[in-house]
Amino acid sequence: MRVGVVGGGAVGLATAWYLKRMGADPFVVESRAVGSGCSWGNGGWVCPAISTPLPTPALTWRSLLRTMRPDGPLYIRPSAVPELASWLLRFRSRCTQEAYRRGLRALASLNAVTMERFGEMEANGVAFEFARAGILFAFRDLAKAATKQAEVAEVAAAAAIGDGGGVSHRALDRAETYEREPLLRPGFERGLFVESERHLRPDTLTAGVAKALRAGGSKIHEGVAVTGFETDDGKTVRALATTVGAIDADAVVLAAGAETGALAALAGFAIPLTAGKGYSVTVDDPRNQLRQPLYLGDANVGATPFKGTLRFFGTMELSGINRRLDPRRVRAIRRAVVRDVDIPEAKSGGREWVGMRPMVPDTLPVVGKLPSRDNVYVNTGHQMLGVTLSASTGWATAQLVVEGRSELDLTPFSPCRFRPS
Numbered sequence: 001m002r003v004g005v006v007g008g009g010a011v012g013l014a015t016a017w018y019l020k021r022m023g024a025d026p027f028v029v030e031s032r033a034v035g036s037g038c039s040w041g042n043g044g045w046v047c048p049a050i051s052t053p054l055p056t057p058a059l060t061w062r063s064l065l066r067t068m069r070p071d072g073p074l075y076i077r078p079s080a081v082p083e084l085a086s087w088l089l090r091f092r093s094r095c096t097q098e099a100y101r102r103g104l105r106a107l108a109s110l111n112a113v114t115m116e117r118f119g120e121m122e123a124n125g126v127a128f129e130f131a132r133a134g135i136l137f138a139f140r141d142l143a144k145a146a147t148k149q150a151e152v153a154e155v156a157a158a159a160a161i162g163d164g165g166g167v168s169h170r171a172l173d174r175a176e177t178y179e180r181e182p183l184l185r186p187g188f189e190r191g192l193f194v195e196s197e198r199h200l201r202p203d204t205l206t207a208g209v210a211k212a213l214r215a216g217g218s219k220i221h222e223g224v225a226v227t228g229f230e231t232d233d234g235k236t237v238r239a240l241a242t243t244v245g246a247i248d249a250d251a252v253v254l255a256a257g258a259e260t261g262a263l264a265a266l267a268g269f270a271i272p273l274t275a276g277k278g279y280s281v282t283v284d285d286p287r288n289q290l291r292q293p294l295y296l297g298d299a300n301v302g303a304t305p306f307k308g309t310l311r312f313f314g315t316m317e318l319s320g321i322n323r324r325l326d327p328r329r330v331r332a333i334r335r336a337v338v339r340d341v342d343i344p345e346a347k348s349g350g351r352e353w354v355g356m357r358p359m360v361p362d363t364l365p366v367v368g369k370l371p372s373r374d375n376v377y378v379n380t381g382h383q384m385l386g387v388t389l390s391a392s393t394g395w396a397t398a399q400l401v402v403e404g405r406s407e408l409d410l411t412p413f414s415p416c417r418f419r420p421s
């Protein structure tokens with residue numbers, strides 16, 4: 001079975017890799033370069049313990065309106081509000097305890113296989129930088145520390161119910177927090193160390209999977225955009241229409257990140273996808289290096305040490321689907337890092353980057369077959385968790401395409417949840 005995977009990010013590539021492993025004949029079509037989308041400059045955290053839906057019961061219209069500040073951690077650009085209005089209404093309707101708990105359990109069910117799937121990729125020829133250092137959360141504010149601790153405890157409980165197991169975390173006092181990360185500046189009161197989390201360098205993951213796919217004989221078309229779908233009967237796609245002509249396929253997986261919505265619409269189905277933009281700064285050969293990934297809980301900024309490189313990142317900006325880099329938002333991240341950590345380059349050094357996280361209103365991945373076509377599947381909507389969930393959703397999607405069903409219950413992720421009622 002020839003399966004065309006649209007999108008060469010972490011999610012599309014993992015899907016193609018599992019398709020190949022399950023006996024299909026996948027090829028990837030990527031409009032730019034492999035791994036150059038949101039999968040490039042992200043934090044690289046593989047973080048089941050903080051895998052939660054973003055709409056929470058604590059979010060109110062009032063708190064959302066406060067997000068109009070261009071230097072705040074969450075920012076809704078006022079000029080984008082008309083375009084985003086229906087998305088925001090749907091997001092707000094999910095801010096209930098029940099929806100949050102349901103989403104949390106659904107994410108835990110995917111994460112039950114996350115580490116195993118990455119291990120499988122590593123053991124079968126995919127080479128990438130993958131570390132086992134845990135993640136340190138550090139807080140000046142005691143209330144914020146308590147909230148994060150409760151959140152992680154809830155995820156750990158859900159993981160245990162779902163047999164995901166393995167989320168181990170420990171609260172730290174002031175001294176223990178500084179012992180874990182001596183680069184923290186004074187004023188931190190509490191820490192939370194989540195030992196079970198891992199991190200990988202995302203560009204090595206996408207390059208590693210692409211290399212393994214090519215070595216196995218799968219074609220990756222770079223610089224080729226999918227522009228539509230050719231069908232004989234309007235229902236079954238037989239070829240992808242692309243900027244270089246038609247490419248035959250027996251089935252299609254749309255994994256084009258935040259841009260998947262436009263492709264799904266061309267296949268006759270509307271998915272309410274928008275971009276949750278985030279920013280990062282990557283410093284090569286930093287003068288100081290962190291001992292492990294660090295989350296600055298008061299500023300909502302993360303930082304990851306890679307081999308020879310340090311990256312700090314953060315913010316969630318809703319401003320529509322575009323790659324515009326807003327320098328005010330990068331400055332806000334820099335200010336937080338300068339205030340909280342001894343990283344001399346944070347003030348002005350490093351490479352600045354913006355990425356579009358694919359986001360639907362309930363912020364759960366969208367994995368399943370489109371009801372509008374017989375052979376078009378989708379794997380997207382991974383919000384802040386696209387690295388973490390790439391292997392598990394890639395595996396589940398491949399099972400669905402090849403075997404017609406997945407071992408995991410994919411009902412919470414079905415695109416049909418967006419079918420107009």
Ligand SMILES: Cc1cc2nc3c(=O)[nH]c(=O)nc-3n(C[C@H](O)[C@H](O)[C@H](O)COP(=O)(O)OP(=O)(O)OC[C@H]3O[C@@H](n4cnc5c(N)ncnc54)[C@H](O)[C@@H]3O)c2cc1C
Nearest residue numbers: 007009011031037038039043045226257278385386387388
């Ligand atoms: C600042 C930041 C930090 C983050 N940190 C983490 C983290 O620590 N851990 C984590 O799990 N997640 C993190 N994320 C989220 C993660 O980066 C994303 O969820 C993930 O990269 C999405 O992967 P993707 O493959 O779906 O999309 P992408 O990587 O964007 O890939 C989609 C690809 O599709 C291509 N494409 C689009 N349209 C077409 C078309 N018509 N034809 C062909 N190709 C097309 C694009 O060029 C692109 O390369 C972070 C995100 C940001 C912004």
